[in-house]
Amino acid sequence: MKIVEHGERSDSKTPMKSNRRYANTMLMLVAVASLCAVLPFTGCKSAGPGAKQLSLAVNSGVEGDALKQAARDYESLTGVRVNIAEFPYDNLFEKEQIDLTAATGAYDLIMLDDPWFPRFASEQLLTDLAPLFQKQGQTGPDEDFIRASIALCKHPYETGATFALPYVGNSQLFFYRKDLFEKYNLKEPATWDDVLTAAKTIDEHERTGSPGGGRVYGYVMRAARGNSAVADFMPIFWSFGGEMFGEDHLRRFPQPAVNRKEAIDALKFMIELGKYAPNGYASFNASEVSAHLLQGTAAMSINWPAWISAFSDPEKSRVAGKMNFAVMPGARTEGRAEIGNWLIAIPRACRNADAAFDFLLWATAADQMKKSALAGNPPTRRSVFTDSELLAKFPSYPAQLRSLERSRPRPRTPQWNEIENVFGIFISRANSGELTAEDAMNQANAEIAKIVERNSR
Amino acid sequence: MSERYAARKVAKSQSPAKQGRPGATRTRLARWSKYVLLSAAVLAAVTPVYWMVTISLKSEVDQFASPPRWFAFTPTLAHYYDAFFTRSFAKYLTTSLTVAGLSTICAVTLGTLAAYGLARFKLRGKLDQRLSLWILSTRMFPPIVTAVPLFLMMRDLRLLNTITSLVIVYTALNLPFVVWMMRGFFRELPRELEEAAMVDGDSRLGALVRVILPLVTPGLAATAVFCLIVSWNEFLLALVLTQTDASMTLPVGIAGRVTQYEIKWGVMSAAGVVAMIPILAFAMAVQRYLVRGLSL
Numbered sequence: 089m090k091i092v093e094h095g096e097r098s099d100s101k102t103p104m105k106s107n108r109r110y111a112n113t114m115l116m117l118v119a120v121a122s123l124c125a126v127l128p129f130t131g132c133k134s135a136g137p138g139a140k141q142l143s144l145a146v147n148s149g150v151e152g153d154a155l156k157q158a159a160r161d162y163e164s165l166t167g168v169r170v171n172i173a174e175f176p177y178d179n180l181f182e183k184e185q186i187d188l189t190a191a192t193g194a195y196d197l198i199m200l201d202d203p204w205f206p207r208f209a210s211e212q213l214l215t216d217l218a219p220l221f222q223k224q225g226q227t228g229p230d231e232d233f234i235r236a237s238i239a240l241c242k243h244p245y246e247t248g249a250t251f252a253l254p255y256v257g258n259s260q261l262f263f264y265r266k267d268l269f270e271k272y273n274l275k276e277p278a279t280w281d282d283v284l285t286a287a288k289t290i291d292e293h294e295r296t297g298s299p300g301g302g303r304v305y306g307y308v309m310r311a312a313r314g315n316s317a318v319a320d321f322m323p324i325f326w327s328f329g330g331e332m333f334g335e336d337h338l339r340r341f342p343q344p345a346v347n348r349k350e351a352i353d354a355l356k357f358m359i360e361l362g363k364y365a366p367n368g369y370a371s372f373n374a375s376e377v378s379a380h381l382l383q384g385t386a387a388m389s390i391n392w393p394a395w396i397s398a399f400s401d402p403e404k405s406r407v408a409g410k411m412n413f414a415v416m417p418g419a420r421t422e423g424r425a426e427i428g429n430w431l432i433a434i435p436r437a438c439r440n441a442d443a444a445f446d447f448l449l450w451a452t453a454a455d456q457m458k459k460s461a462l463a464g465n466p467p468t469r470r471s472v473f474t475d476s477e478l479l480a481k482f483p484s485y486p487a488q489l490r491s492l493e494r495s496r497p498r499p500r501t502p503q504w505n506e507i508e509n510v511f512g513i514f515i516s517r518a519n520s521g522e523l524t525a526e527d528a529m530n531q532a533n534a535e536i537a538k539i540v541e542r543n544s545r
Numbered sequence: 546m547s548e549r550y551a552a553r554k555v556a557k558s559q560s561p562a563k564q565g566r567p568g569a570t571r572t573r574l575a576r577w578s579k580y581v582l583l584s585a586a587v588l589a590a591v592t593p594v595y596w597m598v599t600i601s602l603k604s605e606v607d608q609f610a611s612p613p614r615w616f617a618f619t620p621t622l623a624h625y626y627d628a629f630f631t632r633s634f635a636k637y638l639t640t641s642l643t644v645a646g647l648s649t650i651c652a653v654t655l656g657t658l659a660a661y662g663l664a665r666f667k668l669r670g671k672l673d674q675r676l677s678l679w680i681l682s683t684r685m686f687p688p689i690v691t692a693v694p695l696f697l698m699m700r701d702l703r704l705l706n707t708i709t710s711l712v713i714v715y716t717a718l719n720l721p722f723v724v725w726m727m728r729g730f731f732r733e734l735p736r737e738l739e740e741a742a743m744v745d746g747d748s749r750l751g752a753l754v755r756v757i758l759p760l761v762t763p764g765l766a767a768t769a770v771f772c773l774i775v776s777w778n779e780f781l782l783a784l785v786l787t788q789t790d791a792s793m794t795l796p797v798g799i800a801g802r803v804t805q806y807e808i809k810w811g812v813m814s815a816a817g818v819v820a821m822i823p824i825l826a827f828a829m830a831v832q833r834y835l836v837r838g839l840s841l
Binding site for chain 2: 145147148149150151171172173174175176177178179186192194201300302374375378379382383385392394395398402403404405406
């Protein structure tokens with residue numbers, strides 16, 4: 089192609105010599121660039137099947153940090169190289185979903201939050217661990233694991249085959265200010281009515297009682313749309329006798345039951361409790377709730393064990409040493425916390441299942457789990473919960489163990505992410521006063537039914 | 546100073562007789578309202594930075610104090626220690642510097658050459674114009690649509706978790722911008738300049754390097770700063786293409802401090818403060834070109 093300068097006539101018969109040189113230079117550059125692009129194809133080849141290495145997808149945060157440390161120890165112990173890919177919590181699910189569905193085999197082991205498990209397991213994306221246990225001469229996970237945690241790793245829930253092992257044993261706890269409870273002669277709340285009475289009392293008497301001289305709110309909760317509102321509502325919902333699905337809950341596509349009387353009563357109770365919570369709690373997430381608790385401006389809340397250690401550190405809390413941690417209060421039924429365990433599973437497309445399983449067993453064994461616990465992760469083994477060194481360091485362990493043993497999982501449906509999102513919107517709107525409890529639950533029920541219907545097609 | 550001078554000039558022209566009281570009042574009012582507006586703008590720009598710096602120096606108990614503690618708090622370097630000594634933020638910083646630096650150099654070099662070609666030469670069938678539009682069109686779709694294809698390509702090239710992959714992608718991301726910016730700058734220069742150099746015996750490339758480039762330095766500086774900022778702050782593709790400590794960039798590392806139950810504001814702010822420094826330093830170094838480049 090003839091290249092002509094702007095401003096020149098294109099039929100010019102004497103193109104400048106340097107024009108051609110410029111074109112040549114550009115051609116050369118293009119050639120070099122193409123060569124660069126081709127080089128990687130001809131370069132390295134992947135390590136062969138004999139190469140001992142594993143790849144692991146972990147969550148950014150204290151849970152992932154502990155597993156990373158375990159991987160490094162395993163590396164120096166066995167010589168097996170463990171490559172770690174780390175993702176923020178919000179991105180981990182989609183990353184694993186893409187990888188598992190495309191069966192790329194990029195990861196030999198994945199860390200997963202337990203609500204994701206039904207989705208992965210029902211789509212047959214995980215390796216059944218039974219044959220691997222057999223190869224090791226074992227029948228299954230040992231009895232030391234907490235039953236509630238192991239139940240999460242089975243598909244169907246509690247009864248099916250094991251597809252994962254539990255690594256971090258979070259379950260919600262009830263946080264309350266023991267100094268204020270003592271001051272007003274209040275007992276550790278056993279029921280939600282006790283909570284409401286205590287919230288009223290503290291709210292009335294502590295208008296200037298916070299360390300900053302401001303008001304101490306009786307209760308604080310997360311009611312922002314999505315996971316936040318649902319997580320803080322579920323313990324109340326369950327204790328009032330509410331259930332996400334009706335009698336057909338064991339069917340693959342059950343009908344929702346969140347507009348029954350028990351469920352509406354539970355939401356009404358939550359809104360009543362909200363009268364003693366800081367303004368704007370209907371948009372609160374974990375940060376706002378924890379800020380209120382740590383600053384001493386709220387007396388009670390539901391929270392996760394990750395926050396316990398902050399309440400013994402004066403650098404982090406203005407009410408250090410004044411917080412107690414208890415099991416969930418009840419109402420019409422026994423109080424039960426929501427469980428939130430981190431599991432480790434082997435994707436179905438994994439090519440080194442034996443090596444991966446070896447690491448899995450090693451990382452979830454009692455001595456490794458103790459190391460993870462020392463770093464701040466609640467364990468999933470009874471023997472670690474009752475370890476004397478850990479008990480001395482974490483005085484709340486007995487309460488955590490009781491809470492975990494009595495905990496309940498979020499409904500085990502593959503559509504949970506979608507359902508939680510919708511349910512959370514209506515709970516939040518009811519708390520902000522936009523909808524009545526009845527309207528919110530009726531609308532939520534209709535929307536959840538649509539999700540189930542859509543997925544059953 | 547110059548504004549005050551300008552204001553005075555305006556005042557003079559509006560009221561030739563100094564005693565013209567109503568005009569003077571109006572001018573004073575105009576001047577004051579200008580200052581108020583400017584102060585508000587400065588405050589709006591500086592407050593977030595101030596807030597980030599102080600959060601990085603506050604212990605958790607002070608971070609969430611209500612009412613907020615603007616000045617009265619005991620500063621601590623614990624978050625900086627946590628970020629750069631306990632965690633791998635120093636490594637992320639080096640990776641970010643390498644990636645942003647290399648990709649800016651590549652994009653500006655390649656883009657400038659392409660822009661010069663497109664500005665100075667005509668191709669048959671208006672191909673030069675079509676090429677320019679085609680180059681720009683690669684910026685018209687949201688980057689997310691390229692994320693998965695790029696991931697698959699880099700995986701097949703075995704370039705996942707490497708600095709090379711990010712340099713290639715960011716260069717591609719910035720090229721259209723560089724080409725269009727620089728094409729504009731080149732077009733504004735009369736072609737007689739390089740023709741004169743070539744008449745004196747210089748080659749086309751020599752004329753470009755010795756005569757044209759020095760004249761478009763402000764434009765180059767402005768373009769380079771933009772490329773650097775884009776590469777420095779890019780999050781989405783970095784998240785898709787890198788996951789290991791050794792290859793992670795600062796934005797991805799910082800986002801990792803938003804954990805499941807807790808947001809580590811202190812560490813994030815400490816890393817954010819340090820992340821600002823290289824860009825600030827570069828922008829200050831090229832500042833005298835920058836204003837001219839932006840107003841060219």
